[in-house]
Amino acid sequence: MITNYIKIGDYMIIVIGTGAGGGLLARELAIKGLPVTILEKGPYVESKDAFNYYDNYSEDVDLLTITCVGGATIVSMANMVRALDKELLDYDVDLSEAYPYVEKLVGVHQLDDSHIGKGTKAFLDAASELGLETLKMPKAIRENECVQCGKCAFGCPVDAKFTGKDMVDEAIRAGAKLITHAEVTEVISENKKVSAVKYVKNGIEEIMAADKVILAAGAIGSTLILRKSGIEDAGEEIFFDPFVSVGGYLKDIQFNTEVQMAGLVIGKNFVLSPHFSSFIRANIPNDNVTDGDILSIMVKTPDDCKGRVDENGDVVKINTIHDIRYLAEGVATAGFILEKAGVDSTTIGSTVYRGAHPGGTAPIGKIVDSNLETEISNLYVCDASVLPLSPGKPPILTILALSKRLADYLEN
Ligand SMILES: Cc1cc2nc3c(=O)[nH]c(=O)nc-3n(C[C@H](O)[C@H](O)[C@H](O)COP(=O)(O)OP(=O)(O)OC[C@H]3O[C@@H](n4cnc5c(N)ncnc54)[C@H](O)[C@@H]3O)c2cc1C
Numbered sequence: 001m002i003t004n005y006i007k008i009g010d011y012m013i014i015v016i017g018t019g020a021g022g023g024l025l026a027r028e029l030a031i032k033g034l035p036v037t038i039l040e041k042g043p044y045v046e047s048k049d050a051f052n053y054y055d056n057y058s059e060d061v062d063l064l065t066i067t068c069v070g071g072a073t074i075v076s077m078a079n080m081v082r083a084l085d086k087e088l089l090d091y092d093v094d095l096s097e098a099y100p101y102v103e104k105l106v107g108v109h110q111l112d113d114s115h116i117g118k119g120t121k122a123f124l125d126a127a128s129e130l131g132l133e134t135l136k137m138p139k140a141i142r143e144n145e146c147v148q149c150g151k152c153a154f155g156c157p158v159d160a161k162f163t164g165k166d167m168v169d170e171a172i173r174a175g176a177k178l179i180t181h182a183e184v185t186e187v188i189s190e191n192k193k194v195s196a197v198k199y200v201k202n203g204i205e206e207i208m209a210a211d212k213v214i215l216a217a218g219a220i221g222s223t224l225i226l227r228k229s230g231i232e233d234a235g236e237e238i239f240f241d242p243f244v245s246v247g248g249y250l251k252d253i254q255f256n257t258e259v260q261m262a263g264l265v266i267g268k269n270f271v272l273s274p275h276f277s278s279f280i281r282a283n284i285p286n287d288n289v290t291d292g293d294i295l296s297i298m299v300k301t302p303d304d305c306k307g308r309v310d311e312n313g314d315v316v317k318i319n320t321i322h323d324i325r326y327l328a329e330g331v332a333t334a335g336f337i338l339e340k341a342g343v344d345s346t347t348i349g350s351t352v353y354r355g356a357h358p359g360g361t362a363p364i365g366k367i368v369d370s371n372l373e374t375e376i377s378n379l380y381v382c383d384a385s386v387l388p389l390s391p392g393k394p395p396i397l398t399i400l401a402l403s404k405r406l407a408d409y410l411e412n
Pocket of ligand 1: 016017018019020021022039040041042064065066067068069070071072073075076077078079080081153182183184185216217218219221222225356357358382383384385393394395396397399
């Protein structure tokens, strides 16, 4: 393979990946006037086309990723909750200043009632009647643009929610350079100090000189790059916030076209949120049932960091007794809520078990220090990999806050 050597300017920070971690970090560094080049494996696409770039991380577990500018944020539900803020203090990571900054930047708020549909309301009312703690999910969605189509997970057709792509656009406006279709394979170091990044673009290997590198290629992508760069212990642990969707028949609820996951129940060991799954209909032996007749709830739990990323990048996950118990508690509670909401209890069923948010592969305290720096000087990791525990909740806001904190640190 031909190798090109590239050096841009006297000083260069390279950000790898453009999802929750990389997008915000590139923006923050660029608006501070620092020289930033962003390397992204996927293409730059319109949000509405993002669903074409889904990929499965692994053959063994049902765990999705997406490879394009914006990473998994582009298909997210824009759910934004603080997670692990207290636990991270034990690792010397204080996000108390970063959270309000990122919440304001991406516009986190509970949706206006005009965007709370009939199914979500049925979920919230039933859960409150059962004495559960309920709230409208904090989101980063602009109601004046949102057309309430229920298609967040495909990529928003009208660009009405926060994505990492917005952050990349702002970074570019502030002077950052974006290189797409650039698959990073390795960070090169000399005497344990970063010197360059190796990537492949259009079949040609490029080596770009770098003074600082921030790896934000997601829990699996960052693991593979770290290992190739000499940090072999990466990916020896992993969590993925397991989830199932539980649902059944409720005639003409039309929940499938509502804003999804707009309500939330926080249990001790699980969170529940109304979420349409077309797989539920297959459980109901009645040909007349349509997607508009299904009410379903996502049950999501924290899991133990048991499992690993294998040599091929496949995820091997071990379910502990806690993982299974938490999921069972959540599923039973979801069943009670569905019944209370009027769902025909003889039709209630579940989807298969899936992973929602992989992370914990380069945890703070083991692979990175509290400033997110690795044992290789000037090589940082800032994405879901660094979370030392499973949040069991949507992690984007926490990753954004970590990025803001790191950007402030790197400025000084
Ligand atoms: C359908 C769906 C809905 C979700 N909804 C929510 C939600 O509402 N709220 C929430 O908090 N979380 C949600 N999540 C989870 C959340 O999106 C992820 O946890 C989060 O985006 C992880 O951030 P990250 O920076 O670690 O990785 P990502 O956002 O996945 O970004 C990684 C980036 O690195 C790039 N990359 C990978 N390998 C390389 C390489 N070798 N070279 C260069 N670039 C590379 C990828 O293309 C991508 O752009 C959802 C996830 C999915 C799949």
